[in-house]
Structures are given as structure tokens and as C-alpha cells.
Amino acid sequence: MATETPARAPVESTVALAVRDLWAGYDDAPVLESVTFEIPAGSLVGLAGPNGSGKSTLLKTILGLLKPWRGSIELFGLPVDGARQRAGYAPQAELVDWDFPATVRDVVMMGRFGRIGLLRRPGRADRAAVERALEEVDLADLAARQIGELSGGQQRRMLIARALAQEADLLLLDEPMGGLDAVSQHQLLTLFEHLRNAGKTLLVATHDLSCVAACFDLALLLNRRLIASGPPAEVFTPDVLSSAFAGHLLLIPTEGGVYVEHHAHG
Amino acid sequence: MGDVIGWFTDPLEFEFMRRALLAVALVGVVSAVVGAFIVVRGMAFIGDALAHASFAGVAAAFALGVSIYLGAIVAAVATAVGIAFISQRGRLRFDTAIGVLFVGAFALGIVIVSRQENYTVDLFSFVFGNVLGVSWNDLWLMAGLGGAVVALITLFYKELVFIAYDSTVAAASGVPTRALEYGLLVLVAISTVVALQAVGIVLVIAMLVTPAATATLLVRRFHHVIFAGVGVALTSSVAGLYVSYHAEVASGGAIVLVATSIFIAALLLAPRRGMVARWRADRARSDRLAALVENLEPRT
Numbered sequence: 226m227a228t229e230t231p232a233r234a235p236v237e238s239t240v241a242l243a244v245r246d247l248w249a250g251y252d253d254a255p256v257l258e259s260v261t262f263e264i265p266a267g268s269l270v271g272l273a274g275p276n277g278s279g280k281s282t283l284l285k286t287i288l289g290l291l292k293p294w295r296g297s298i299e300l301f302g303l304p305v306d307g308a309r310q311r312a313g314y315a316p317q318a319e320l321v322d323w324d325f326p327a328t329v330r331d332v333v334m335m336g337r338f339g340r341i342g343l344l345r346r347p348g349r350a351d352r353a354a355v356e357r358a359l360e361e362v363d364l365a366d367l368a369a370r371q372i373g374e375l376s377g378g379q380q381r382r383m384l385i386a387r388a389l390a391q392e393a394d395l396l397l398l399d400e401p402m403g404g405l406d407a408v409s410q411h412q413l414l415t416l417f418e419h420l421r422n423a424g425k426t427l428l429v430a431t432h433d434l435s436c437v438a439a440c441f442d443l444a445l446l447l448n449r450r451l452i453a454s455g456p457p458a459e460v461f462t463p464d465v466l467s468s469a470f471a472g473h474l475l476l477i478p479t480e481g482g483v484y485v486e487h488h489a490h491g
Numbered sequence: 492m493g494d495v496i497g498w499f500t501d502p503l504e505f506e507f508m509r510r511a512l513l514a515v516a517l518v519g520v521v522s523a524v525v526g527a528f529i530v531v532r533g534m535a536f537i538g539d540a541l542a543h544a545s546f547a548g549v550a551a552a553f554a555l556g557v558s559i560y561l562g563a564i565v566a567a568v569a570t571a572v573g574i575a576f577i578s579q580r581g582r583l584r585f586d587t588a589i590g591v592l593f594v595g596a597f598a599l600g601i602v603i604v605s606r607q608e609n610y611t612v613d614l615f616s617f618v619f620g621n622v623l624g625v626s627w628n629d630l631w632l633m634a635g636l637g638g639a640v641v642a643l644i645t646l647f648y649k650e651l652v653f654i655a656y657d658s659t660v661a662a663a664s665g666v667p668t669r670a671l672e673y674g675l676l677v678l679v680a681i682s683t684v685v686a687l688q689a690v691g692i693v694l695v696i697a698m699l700v701t702p703a704a705t706a707t708l709l710v711r712r713f714h715h716v717i718f719a720g721v722g723v724a725l726t727s728s729v730a731g732l733y734v735s736y737h738a739e740v741a742s743g744g745a746i747v748l749v750a751t752s753i754f755i756a757a758l759l760l761a762p763r764r765g766m767v768a769r770w771r772a773d774r775a776r777s778d779r780l781a782a783l784v785e786n787l788e789p790r791t
Contacts, residue, residue: 326715339664341649343667
């Protein structure tokens with residue numbers, strides 16, 4: 226062969242997140258059992274599974290909030306402890322105190338605090354990063370609003386903006402779609418795609434399977450163990466789904482694949 | 492006219508009143524700054540508990556003949572650390588840990604006092620407050636402790652606010668949340684001790700909670716809550732002390748009653764969150780709705 230392969234650019238790692246044989250849990254019962262997967266950088270990944278399947282536990286372990294019992298986690302090829310700022314987190318909106326006396330801008334600025342470090346005040350670069358993050362999620366107009374005055378969709382976008390202000394490359398979002406109307410969900414999905422196209426990697430925990438099937442690049446199906454992973458069309462087969470959800474779903478075979486209906490919100 | 496001026500200036504002729512004014516102002520500022528964190532984090536119970544727990548230290552110091560402030564600080568800080576430790580390591584709810592420890596410490600204080608042959612007014616000035624008895628030495632000590640509390644909160648301000656709002660995300664982004672949560676409890680303990688002699692154990696919690704709670708009704712950003720809280724605290728401290736002087740009533744009680752009155756006024760009249768404003772907004776909404784419905788109805 227005469228054609229030369231072009232020299233590969235020295236990228237640090239094309240794998241945003243590598244989890245190997247991860248065990249984690251609370252007290253003495255494991256919630257996650259031997260979970261192993263990799264997420265390529267620049268992908269939009271849905272983390273699906275029934276409630277209690279360990280989605281939040283997995284996110285918390287990746288963030289270092291829970292110590293893994295065994296196994297390893299690497300962010301962009303680095304051990305997770307050395308790359309803490311590269312993972313940003315948006316918690317479930319239901320767990321956030323919306324009565325707290327703060328404006329949208331105040332909260333997004335909190336995303337900078339880990340980088341700024343102790344005993345120092347935010348500077349010009351920090352304020353610029355906050356404004357960029359607000360622009361990116363389309364909340365610049367509402368920056369001076371009190372957080373309690375936001376709609377559900379705006380709340381989720383503010384929490385994402387805080388992770389963006391941290392300049393995180395991997396965004397871990399816990400149930401961002403829950404309780405939103407169709408229009409807000411659509412806006413949020415458009416934002417996810419925009420961020421993916423801008424080079425971010427998104428890992429989105431959700432129990433809304435149809436949303437993952439329709440809009441995400443990759444799906445991880447979790448029920449304490451990793452049931453399946455790959456492109457949604459390959460993951461969401463009747464066999465796989467019934468093993469993950471065990472009778473809590475109504476599966477209707479259709480021409481294009483399988484129609485999934487939630488039975489119970491268990 | 493001279494009467495009005497005299498109402499303000501006459502008490503200032505006494506040195507004990509000048510000291511008392513400085514003391515209540517100091518207590519007001521320190522309590523309002525710490526109180527902002529207590530109110531947004533729902534920690535009111537712990538402030539009350541630490542004040543009561545310090546009674547054990549006051550009683551022990553009295554029995555041993557050492558500085559009562561030293562005793563109070565040791566007892567309050569030890570209780571704060573004990574509460575944090577039990578609730579983090581043990582499997583108890585936070586408020587259960589508080590309930591057990593502070594009553595235990597208070598009981599210890601009662602037992603120690605019951606063994607004293609001649610407990611004096613001095614000891615009970617800590618229970619009910621006696622700001623007129625504050626000496627210059629007490630005042631310097633309060634200023635030193637209160638200054639340290641405010642300085643430490645200023646240094647770690649952005650992290651403390653982050654933790655108050657969302658400690659999970661703060662921890663995930665590398666803020667040392669556990670150390671700072673212990674630290675905040677210790678600062679609460681120290682500020683209860685600062686307020687002890689001015690308003691007394693029973694009323695310390697009002698200084699910590701009422702001005703900051705009033706502020707949350709009036710303003711909508713955290714540092715504004717601190718500033719407005721300091722304003723409310725200074726107003727009620729100074730006004731309460733004057734009232735107590737002229738009406739010859741207990742100073743701690745007068746100060747707290749003024750603060751409570753301001754709180755109730757804010758609760759009723761605050762521009763957006765006050766009850767009157769809400770009632771009017773509700774009425775305006777139902778009026779608009781009624782007008783809409785009327786337009787929809789078919790005309791006969």
C-alpha cells in the first residue's frame with residue numbers, strides 16, 4: 226500500500242470515561258456490581274435503568290463523592306482524583322433548594338469555586354466564564370433572576386450552566402428531563418446536542434427510555450450490573466429490556482423496532 | 492425637643508450604658524452574620540442547643556473559679572464537635588444527636604450548680620442575660636471572639652455559601668466540605684458564647700435567627716441577607732436597650748421583643764413576600780380572571 230496513513234494527532238485520550246470492574250454501595254450492601262464500560266469523548270450517552278438501579282450511585286462514585294469498593298475510574302485517561310475539575314455535575318432539580326437567596330448568576334459562579342481555590346475571590350476570567358456558560362444555555366437574559374422564579378426547564382439549564390462554568394469536559398446530569406413538559410424536554414435535548422457538537426461528553430441518567438432511544442448516541446442500561454451498552458437500537462431489544470426492567474415495561478413490537486411503555490414508575 | 496434628644500443622650504452619661512450599647516451592637520453584628528447561615532441551612536435548633544450546652548461550662552467555670560467565658564466556649568465547642576461527629580459517624584439523625592447532647596450538657600450544668608453553696612446573681616446573669624454588668628474586659632473578649640468569627644467567615648465566604656446551597660456539588664467540585672462544616676459549627680458555638688452575657692442562654696437563639704430570618708423576607712441574595720440582617724440586629728439591639736433603660740425592663744427580653752416586632756412587621760408588609768403583598772397579588776389575579784370569564788360569557 227502506497228497511501229500513507231496521516232500521522233495521528235497527539236490526543237491525550239479519546240476515551241472520556243473508563244470504568245472498570247466498579248463495585249460501590251452504601252453500608253454493607255453493594256449497589257453496583259462489577260460495572261465496566263467506556264464512553265468515547267464527544268458522545269451523548271444515556272444512562273438508563275429503573276429506579277434503584279444505581280444510576281445516581283454510579284454518578285456519585287465517578288464524582289468521588291462515594292469511595293469505590295473496588296475497581297477503577299479514569300477520566301480522559303487520568304485517574305479520577307487528578308482530573309476532578311474535568312467532570313461537572315448537575316444534581317436532580319428536586320434535590321436543590323430553590324428558596325435559597327441567590328440569583329442565577331450567583332449559582333453559576335459557584336461552578337468556578339473549585340478552580341479558584343480557597344481564600345481567593347473570583348476574578349475577571351471567572352466572571353467571563355460565567356457569562357459564557359449563561360449564553361450557552363440561553364439564560365443570559367435571566368442572569369439576575371432569583372432562582373426561585375425559574376421554570377422547570379430553566380432550572381435544569383442553570384444547573385448545567387454551573388457545570389459548564391467549571392469548564393468540565395464530561396457532564397454528568399442526574400435526571401434532567403424528569404417532570405418537564407414536552408417543549409422544555411425538547412429544548413434540553415437540543416442543548417445536549419449543541420454541547421456534544423461543541424466537544425463535550427454527556428452522561429445523562431434518566432428512566433425515560435424512549436428519550437434515550439430517540440436522541441442519544443449511546444445507551445448504558447444499568448440495573449446494579451451493566452445489562453447492556455452500545456447504540457440504542459442494539460441495546461433496546463425486548464430481551465435486554467425485560468431483563469433490566471423485569472415486567473415493569475410494556476413492550477410492543479412495531480415495524481421500526483420496539484415501542485416501550487412504562488408500566489409502573491417503580 | 493430636648494426631651495427627645497435627652498431620651499437618647501441621658502443614658503449615655505453612664506459608663507455601664509455605653510459599654511452595654513457597644514456590647515449589644517457587637518452581639519447584633521456577629522449573630523446576624525452567623526445567623527444568615529443558620530437560617531438558610533435550617534440549623535436554628537443547633538444554635539439553641541449550643542447556647543444551652545454552654546451552661547455546663549459556665550457552671551463548671553464558676554465552681555472552679557476560672558473565666559466563665561472560657562468554660563462556656565469549651566462546653567459549646569465540645570458539644571458542636573460531638574454533634575457533628577455523632578451524626579456523621581453514627582447512624583443518628585442530626586436533630587436526634589443535638590437533642591441528646593445538649594440536654595445532657597445542660598443537665599450537667601444543673602448538677603454542678605446544685606452543689607454550689609452560694610451561687611450568686613453572677614451565674615444567673617448568663618441564663619437570663621445581664622448586659623448592664625458587662626465589664627471592659629468582657630467587652631474586649633467579646634470583640635476578639637466576634638471579630639475572629641466574622642474574619643473566618645469572610646475568608647471562607649464563597650465556600651461556606653456554596654456548601655449552604657448545595658453541599659453535594661460543592662464536595663464534587665473539590666471544596667473541603669467536611670472540614671468547613673465542622674468549622675461552621677464551631678463558629679456558631681463561639682457566637683452563641685459571644686451573645687451569652689448580653690441576652691442570656693434562653694434568648695441567644697433569637698439573636699441568631701430573628702434578624703437573618705427577617706432579612707430573607709426583604710432581600711434576595713445571600714450577602715444582602717447578611718447586610719440586612721446586621722441592620723435589623725443593630726436596630727433592635729440599640730432600640731431594645733433604650734427601651735429597657737427607660738421602661739426599666741430586662742434588656743435581653745426588650746432587645747428580642749424589638750427584633751420580633753420587626754420580624755412580624757416584615758412578615759406582614761415585605762414588598763414581595765409579605766402577607767399583604769401576597770394577598771393583593773392573589774386578589775389582582777382573581778380580578779383579572781373574573782374579567783376574562785365575563786368577556787367569554789355569551790351576551791344575552
